[in-house]
Amino acid sequence: MGRAVTTFVFATGRYQSGDWDSAPLVPVNLIDSVARYTTIDVAPTGVIVDMASADIFDYPLIYLTGHLPFFFSSGERRMVQKYLDRGGMLFVDDHNHDTAGVFHRTATAELIRTAGRLVDLPNTHELYSCFFSFKDGPPNTNHELNGWGDNLIHKHLQAVTRDNRIEVLYSSKDYSSEWGYHPDSKRLMQFDNTKFGVNIIVYALTR
Amino acid sequence: MVSRAEVIDESRLSAALVRWATGEAPSEVHVRFDAAPGATVRDWLVALRASGTRLTWDASGSLPATAVDVEPVADPRGLVRVTAAAPAGTRLTIGDRFGAFDSVVTPHGIATFRLPPVSSISSSVGRTVARATVMDSLPTKRIYLVGRAGWESKFIARALEQEGWPVDAHFVLAPHNDVAPARSIVLDTAGYAAVVLVDTMLPEDAGRVARFVESGGGLVLGPGATRGAGALAAGSVGAPLAAPPTISDSAPELGLTLEPTFSLRPGTSVLARRRGDPSVTARRVANGRVVQVGYTDTWRWRMVAGDRGVAAHRAWWAGLVAVVAYAPAMPRASNRVRSDPAPLVALEDRLGGPRPSSGAAAPIRPWIPLPWVFAAIVLLLLAEWSSRRLRGAG
Numbered sequence: 127m128g129r130a131v132t133t134f135v136f137a138t139g140r141y142q143s144g145d146w147d148s149a150p151l152v153p154v155n156l157i158d159s160v161a162r163y164t165t166i167d168v169a170p171t172g173v174i175v176d177m178a179s180a181d182i183f184d185y186p187l188i189y190l191t192g193h194l195p196f197f198f199s200s201g202e203r204r205m206v207q208k209y210l211d212r213g214g215m216l217f218v219d220d221h222n223h224d225t226a227g228v229f230h231r232t233a234t235a236e237l238i239r240t241a242g243r244l245v246d247l248p249n250t251h252e253l254y255s256c257f258f259s260f261k262d263g264p265p266n267t268n269h270e271l272n273g274w275g276d277n278l279i280h281k282h283l284q285a286v287t288r289d290n291r292i293e294v295l296y297s298s299k300d301y302s303s304e305w306g307y308h309p310d311s312k313r314l315m316q317f318d319n320t321k322f323g324v325n326i327i328v329y330a331l332t333r
Numbered sequence: 334m335v336s337r338a339e340v341i342d343e344s345r346l347s348a349a350l351v352r353w354a355t356g357e358a359p360s361e362v363h364v365r366f367d368a369a370p371g372a373t374v375r376d377w378l379v380a381l382r383a384s385g386t387r388l389t390w391d392a393s394g395s396l397p398a399t400a401v402d403v404e405p406v407a408d409p410r411g412l413v414r415v416t417a418a419a420p421a422g423t424r425l426t427i428g429d430r431f432g433a434f435d436s437v438v439t440p441h442g443i444a445t446f447r448l449p450p451v452s453s454i455s456s457s458v459g460r461t462v463a464r465a466t467v468m469d470s471l472p473t474k475r476i477y478l479v480g481r482a483g484w485e486s487k488f489i490a491r492a493l494e495q496e497g498w499p500v501d502a503h504f505v506l507a508p509h510n511d512v513a514p515a516r517s518i519v520l521d522t523a524g525y526a527a528v529v530l531v532d533t534m535l536p537e538d539a540g541r542v543a544r545f546v547e548s549g550g551g552l553v554l555g556p557g558a559t560r561g562a563g564a565l566a567a568g569s570v571g572a573p574l575a576a577p578p579t580i581s582d583s584a585p586e587l588g589l590t591l592e593p594t595f596s597l598r599p600g601t602s603v604l605a606r607r608r609g610d611p612s613v614t615a616r617r618v619a620n621g622r623v624v625q626v627g628y629t630d631t632w633r634w635r636m637v638a639g640d641r642g643v644a645a646h647r648a649w650w651a652g653l654v655a656v657v658a659y660a661p662a663m664p665r666a667s668n669r670v671r672s673d674p675a676p677l678v679a680l681e682d683r684l685g686g687p688r689p690s691s692g693a694a695a696p697i698r699p700w701i702p703l704p705w706v707f708a709a710i711v712l713l714l715l716a717e718w719s720s721r722r723l724r725g726a727g
Contacts (some may be wrong), residue, residue: 134483164507166482183636186484200727212643213637256512265421331482332504332512 134331136172137185139216141202144194144229148176148221149302152189152323154309159320160327164257173193174188177202182209187330190303196233203240210241210286215330216294222299223267223275224300230298237286240293253292254284255330258321259299264323269302275300292333295326336360340690343367344394350377353386363690364390368460369395369676377644378442380684389685397459399425400713405453405471406524407658408651409497411450413467413619418443418712419458426457430670447648464673468523469662473526476654477518478502479538482530485555488632489531491583496651505533509672520545526658532557539563546621551657554625556592567601567625568594574610582639585646586612589628594694604656617657622657633708675713697718 136153140146155171160168175181175188178201182188188209190196196218198206206216216238220230241297247253249263263281270279276298286294305320312318338361339653342347342690346364353359358381370378388643399419406412417424421442427435429451437444448454453466469572476493480486498549513716520528520541532555546552546565559566573592580588586607593610597603604624605613635646673679679716 163511164482165505180637184633186487186632208640209636213491216638221460257506276392299503328482328506328512331484332487332506 131318131325132210133167133169134171134327135185136327137175137182137188138172139177139182139188140174141177141196143191143197143232144191144192146192148193149191149306151306151308152191152302154303155307155312155320156323156327158309159318159324163321163324164328166331172290180205180207182206182214183212186214187327188214188216190216192219192233193227193329194222195228195317197236198240200254202203206240207287209286215292216241217297217330218294219297219300219302221270221283221300221302223303225276225278225280225298233286233327236297237294237296241286244284244286244294244296247285247292247295249282252311252333253325253329255324258330261327262323264299265319267299267301267319269300269303272304274303290327338363344513346370346374349515358384358386358555360385361387362389364388365690366390366392366396367394369680370670371676372673372679373460375680375683376674380686382711388684389688389690390684395425396429396679397461397678398464399456399458399461400678401427401465401466402674402713403454403467405467405469405662406447407471407473407655409473409499409658412453413448413454415446415448415454415456415465416443416712417446417456417463418633421457423458424690425722428455428457429453430455453672454667461552462673463676464469464670466670468490468665469536470665471660471662473658473660474522475499475501475518475525476529477525477526478529478531479505479533479535479558480529480555481505481533481581482512482638483532484632485502485630486531488588488635488646489529492635492647492650493654495527496647497649498654503535505535509671520550520657521656522549523722525550526660527553527654529553529555529654530558530562531555532560534561546623547619550659551621551654552618552623553653554580554623556629558593558629559625559642565618565623566598567623568597568611570627571595571610580633580642582641585634585638585642586628588638590630591627591634592629593627594625597598613653621659624653624705627655678713679680 136157157168160166171253175185178199180252182205187309219234221295224230234244252262266279267274280298284296285292305323337359339359340363343366355707356614378388401417403413406414417425419439421440424436424438425444426433427446453464455462455464476498478490478500484506490500494500501518504512507510543565552565554562556570559570574591576588576590591607591612594614601614601616603611604615615624635642
């Protein structure tokens with residue numbers, strides 16, 4: 127497993143319980159956007175890191191997603207707790223867009239057990255203005271607008287915070303589907319819908 | 334005064350002093366010490382001698398010896414640095430007026446401690462107690478940090494904030510869209526103690542950082558920023574020396590990427606080396622101080638090293654800032670604890686060397702290690718000199 131030095135490397139977490147690799151195209155789109163809009167030194171490809179492995183400490187931001195039940199093994203939980211204590215950040219997204227669904231119910235319970243209370247993040251939080259400006263909070267996704275999943279537009283993201291800093295960012299908005307298209311399609315899009323992903327990465331790199 | 338001689342052990346000295354002060358003092362007194370007496374007893378004996386009593390002293394064995402110095406550190410939490418000396422191999426105990434809080438064996442004769450705020454400190458070896466008081470405090474100001482958005486800048490800013498420093502951080506992100514402090518930065522020593530340039534320098538900062546340092550401010554330079562720092566840098570930056578992928582708590586520097594400093598400018602001191610390569614260097618620039626760091630990825634020490642890495646990384650960066658921070662000393666209100674930093678040295682200084690009780694012309698037994706007394710004096714002078722030098726007192 128490669129070792130991150132000063133370059134930002136996008137890391138996807140591999141956990142034992144479910145389909146951790148349900149959104150393989152998200153990394154390449156976010157990496158492209160970070161390189162396109164910022165001067166951040168970003169590695170051209172992402173990595174996959176085992177959540178039970180000490181390799182997670184090389185990547186202070188890790189992306190997790192899936193459709194199926196989400197549980198950490200005891201080894202994964204122990205590593206994640208140390209990871210968060212040292213300053214790491216998790217971004218977890220429900221790929222089902224379904225608050226009644228199995229991923230949301232199990233993932234939120236597991237994150238609470240591992241990291242602490244999940245609370246609604248105010249839509250005035252600096253996450254929404256640290257690079258691009260999102261005056262109305264988290265941007266809505268196509269799946270939300272089309273009634274996919276729970277047929278709800280989720281107004282807030284949730285977060286576990288410590289010392290005024292987000293440790294775990296949880297999304298029910300299904301950004302994994304929103305950002306999981308083929309990279310060649312990006313140039314055909316009128317609006318770049320990955321900009322909020324840039325905010326998440328900028329926040330992780332500066333706070 | 335009565336024409337008689339008395340030989341008195343230390344255990345009976347206090348009562349004897351009262352008796353001599355309130356009644357007839359003997360014409361000659363010989364005191365046998367078990368430990369170096371404190372300042373009050375010394376003063377009393379000096380007064381007794383001044384009133385006409387011939388005074389000699391010696392010791393029943395080797396007198397335990399110690400010396401101590403304490404000075405404030407430029408740290409928002411008011412930490413102090415304690416330097417204590419004792420003969421090599423002896424056990425030295427550090428404490429304050431409420432009791433002891435650490436005890437070490439000094440293999441090389443000197444021990445240093447970084448402690449929470451105290452007004453006075455004592456070091457004791459056996460029954461000999463040395464005391465020092467903190468004479469100044471160093472009020473701290475803000476830190477201005479500039480770096481490219483990334484783990485190194487982020488975790489340095491976080492470490493300093495967690496150590497209590499208010500940090501105004503500017504992260505370079507894009508040509509017209511950086512993460513910058515909401516307040517405008519007026520970079521002078523009235524508001525800022527130090528500047529930390531992690532891996533870059535803003536073009537608009539070049540002149541004002543130099544003026545800030547020349548007027549007394551501190552500067553910490555990372556390798557990426559050193560290349561643009563011009564005359565402020567301590568030396569040139571070498572090619573990166575890669576490190577193994579693991580980092581241990583016991584020797585974290587071995588697991589970091591180092592760009593060593595070479596071609597050191599005159600007056601530069603090497604504060605740390607890694608396997609012979611300068612890793613941290615320091616120099617004076619006019620009224621200010623600059624520390625140049627060769628490591629590019631100290632964030633890995635916090636994230637990848639063991640469970641002590643977070644606290645150690647924070648303390649290391651706070652220590653670097655403390656070395657350079659502009660923090661003019663302010664005298665503290667007088668302390669009730671009397672300073673007595675080297676009681677054995679003071680005993681010899683005020684009462685002369687030991688002599689046998691008969692007063693005959695007998696050779697003075699070298700019963701105390703005179704080289705150690707000399708070493709204690711030199712250590713105290715060095716501590717005072719380095720303290721004055723670091724505080725810019727010339």
